Amino acid sequence: MRVAIIGAGVIGLSSALCIHEQFHGLVPSLELEVYADHFTPHTTSDGAAGLWQPYLSDHGNLQETLWNKETFDYLLSHLHSPAAKEMGLFLLSGYNLFTEPVPDPSWKNIVLGFRNLTPKELELFPGYSYGWFNTALMLEGRSYLPWLTNRLTQRGVKFFHKKVESFQEVSGDGVDVVLNCSGMRAGDLQPDPELQPGRGQVIKVLAPWVKHFIVTHDLKSGIYNSPYIIPGSELTVLGGIYQHGNWSEENSAKDHKLIWDSCCRLLPTLQKAKIVEEWSGLRPARPSVRLERESIRLGSLQTEVIHNYGHGGFGITIHRGCAMAAARIFGSILQEKKRLSSPPGPRL
Amino acid sequence: MAAPKVAVVGAGVIGLSTALCITETCPSCSVTVLSDQFSPNTTSDVAAGMLIPHTYPDTPIHRQKQWFKETFTYIFAISNSAEASEAGIHLVSGWQVFKSAPKEELPFWSDIVLGFRPMSEAELQKFPQHRFGQAFTTLKCDCPPYLLWLEKRLKATGAQMSTRKVADLWELHREYDIVVNCAGMGAHQLVGDKQLFPVRGQVLKVHAPWVKHFIRDGDGLTYVYPGIHRVTLGGTREKGSWSLSPDPGTTRDIFDRCCSLEPSLQGAQGIEVKVGLRPSRQCVRVQREVLSQGGVKLPVVHNYGHGAGGFSVHRGTAKEAANLVGECISALQSSSSRAKL
Numbered sequence: 001m002r003v004a005i006i007g008a009g010v011i012g013l014s015s016a017l018c019i020h021e022q023f024h025g026l027v028p029s030l031e032l033e034v035y036a037d038h039f040t041p042h043t044t045s046d047g048a049a050g051l052w053q054p055y056l057s058d059h060g061n062l063q064e065t066l067w068n069k070e071t072f073d074y075l076l077s078h079l080h081s082p083a084a085k086e087m088g089l090f091l092l093s094g095y096n097l098f099t100e101p102v103p104d105p106s107w108k109n110i111v112l113g114f115r116n117l118t119p120k121e122l123e124l125f126p127g128y129s130y131g132w133f134n135t136a137l138m139l140e141g142r143s144y145l146p147w148l149t150n151r152l153t154q155r156g157v158k159f160f161h162k163k164v165e166s167f168q169e170v171s172g173d174g175v176d177v178v179l180n181c182s183g184m185r186a187g188d189l190q191p192d193p194e195l196q197p198g199r200g201q202v203i204k205v206l207a208p209w210v211k212h213f214i215v216t217h218d219l220k221s222g223i224y225n226s227p228y229i230i231p232g233s234e235l236t237v238l239g240g241i242y243q244h245g246n247w248s249e250e251n252s253a254k255d256h257k258l259i260w261d262s263c264c265r266l267l268p269t270l271q272k273a274k275i276v277e278e279w280s281g282l283r284p285a286r287p288s289v290r291l292e293r294e295s296i297r298l299g300s301l302q303t304e305v306i307h308n309y310g311h312g313g314f315g316i317t318i319h320r321g322c323a324m325a326a327a328r329i330f331g332s333i334l335q336e337k338k339r340l341s342s343p344p345g346p347r348l
Numbered sequence: 349m350a351a352p353k354v355a356v357v358g359a360g361v362i363g364l365s366t367a368l369c370i371t372e373t374c375p376s377c378s379v380t381v382l383s384d385q386f387s388p389n390t391t392s393d394v395a396a397g398m399l400i401p402h403t404y405p406d407t408p409i410h411r412q413k414q415w416f417k418e419t420f421t422y423i424f425a426i427s428n429s430a431e432a433s434e435a436g437i438h439l440v441s442g443w444q445v446f447k448s449a450p451k452e453e454l455p456f457w458s459d460i461v462l463g464f465r466p467m468s469e470a471e472l473q474k475f476p477q478h479r480f481g482q483a484f485t486t487l488k489c490d491c492p493p494y495l496l497w498l499e500k501r502l503k504a505t506g507a508q509m510s511t512r513k514v515a516d517l518w519e520l521h522r523e524y525d526i527v528v529n530c531a532g533m534g535a536h537q538l539v540g541d542k543q544l545f546p547v548r549g550q551v552l553k554v555h556a557p558w559v560k561h562f563i564r565d566g567d568g569l570t571y572v573y574p575g576i577h578r579v580t581l582g583g584t585r586e587k588g589s590w591s592l593s594p595d596p597g598t599t600r601d602i603f604d605r606c607c608s609l610e611p612s613l614q615g616a617q618g619i620e621v622k623v624g625l626r627p628s629r630q631c632v633r634v635q636r637e638v639l640s641q642g643g644v645k646l647p648v649v650h651n652y653g654h655g656a657g658g659f660s661v662h663r664g665t666a667k668e669a670a671n672l673v674g675e676c677i678s679a680l681q682s683s684s685s686r687a688k689l
Binding site for chain 1: 431440468483557577612615
């Protein structure tokens with residue numbers, strides 16, 4: 001049984017791993033193949049800072065909140081494992097800042113030690129009058145993706161550096177199930193007007209004295225359009241750009257200045273930080289994650305496609321929950337196929 | 349008295365911060381820091397520089413609290429400024445964990461550090477061997493950067509720094525009007541203080557940049573303190589030991605204890621071992637004295653014996669010592685004007 005995964009970002013690789021872990025024992029002929037035009041360190045997941053933090057509100061989408069929780073709990077359970085360093089996984093505490101009181105987020109009981117900021121703490125952030133402190137997790141794409149790739153390679157999963165132009169391309173080749181984890185490019189495989197780029201730009205600096213994340217919020221401008229500072233294991237990520245509908249992956253000098261000025265205002269000592277890298281990427285934004293099965297008839301063949309894309313700016317945050325859900329869909333596809341292919345019994 | 353000449357003996361965090369306070373309270377003073385060691389070779393350079401107070405048995409709590417509050421406020425202001433990284437100052441959050449219920453539920457400094465609260469059950473899961481915990485955010489003064497920054501501030505005021513081993517305070521009476529004794533462990537020899545004793549501390553400084561939180565066992569013996577470039581792993585408290593040589597068995601033991609608090613430290617690189625002697629005393633000696641020898645008087649201000657809590661109270665004791673220097677100057681001025689009558 002051949003399964004093709006399109007996309008090698010955090011969604012594609014983690015979905016592939018979940019499926020292999022759960023089903024390779026049950027389906028001896030299971031062959032997984034990952035197809036992607038970009039591999040680590042050139043995927044969208046590599047550009048992200050890697051902070052586990054959903055958006056402020058889940059807009060009643062309880063399913064996504066559950067997937068977020070599943071991911072957090074999964075990562076937390078690996079924190080003390082010897083693999084943690086290789087995975088790029090570690091605890092990180094920090095501040096979410098607002099200019100007015102806001103309701104508690106859907107994830108307040110998922111993270112550790114969630115609380116409001118004290119007046120003394122707010123003195124650190126002039127201009128902000130309200131905020132939260134909590135302990136969350138960092139999962140750095142630049143380490144996690146190679147780790148996933150190694151686990152998959154060990155399991156015999158094959159990788160193909162190729163831009164898949166259509167589902168036919170893989171299904172026509174004898175593939176039974178296709179996992180569509182193509183992120184921003186999903187529209188190239190099947191038009192989806194709901195999928196839009198949420199362009200981001202970040203500056204990566206050397207500022208090892210920063211030990212907390214600081215994410216500010218401007219409720220009028222929307223998510224990630226307000227400065228944020230996220231310290232990684234080597235570099236600190238400065239950001240605060242979210243441009244809906246902008247497809248440019250070129251670094252903009254105007255955005256650079258905006259990020260730099262606003263982050264230095266937030267943390268004056270950043271002025272001494274050395275700039276190491278700059279990167280732009282497109283968050284695959286969608287009103288909700290598309291995680292569903294679709295049977296596609298292509299000529300005489302029927303292929304099962306499992307869509308798993310549209311994770312916006314919270315792909316790392318939600319990845320494991322979605323990968324497990326994709327694996328469950330895969331399981332139900334297997335069930336059906338088994339029923340269909342089982343020989344007629346003596347009951348007749 | 350035109351420009352009182354003040355000698356500060358000692359160039360660790362106490363000597364440098366006291367000298368700086370003196371230049372602030374007495375701008376007309378000429379201040380010279382004399383020490384056989386400067387950063388990176390002082391006891392302060394071995395310490396992690398965490399602002400978590402040590403309790404002195406014989407100093408009234410309100411005084412210790414005042415010293416800590418003064419220090420925390422001062423360092424907090426630097427952390428909030430553009431100079432923070434140059435000064436080696438940064439905020440750090442973390443946990444103090446206990447295997448058995450702590451003696452005091454709320455330490456005297458709990459309302460001075462930021463966000464102090466008991467740890468939740470979920471947070472305590474990270475520490476399976478511990479049953480209670482406190483979470484808070486405090487400040488760290490990384491050395492050498494902090495000491496070098498103090499030296500830079502001092503030089504900007506015109507203060508002098510000189511490498512010199514002072515064997516006897518009386519050596520200084522001709523050149524200086526007032527001597528400030530911030531000799532730390534050196535005071536044992538320098539002023540013959542038998543109440544001062546070393547508490548040997550061995551630490552490891554490792555490269556583990558993914559460790560962003562401090563972890564401290566409430567017994568004070570095991571701790572993980574992330575600095576700008578290195579994480580300090582500790583430690584030992586060997587009362588009465590004068591040995592400055594690293595002990596390999598101790599290194600192994602510290603590493604194991606810290607790994608049980610923070611398993612990811614197994615992946616730490618580049619272990620550097622350091623030893624410091626905490627200049628310990630039942631109470632910090634911040635005191636004025638007038639030494640007398642053959643009709644000559646030498647005003648002395650003592651500021652030593654900070655033991656395990658030097659960084660936590662350095663600014664507070666430095667200010668108190670600077671005020672005492674001010675008193676010495678007033679006394680000298682009134683006695684010299686009396687002499688003129």
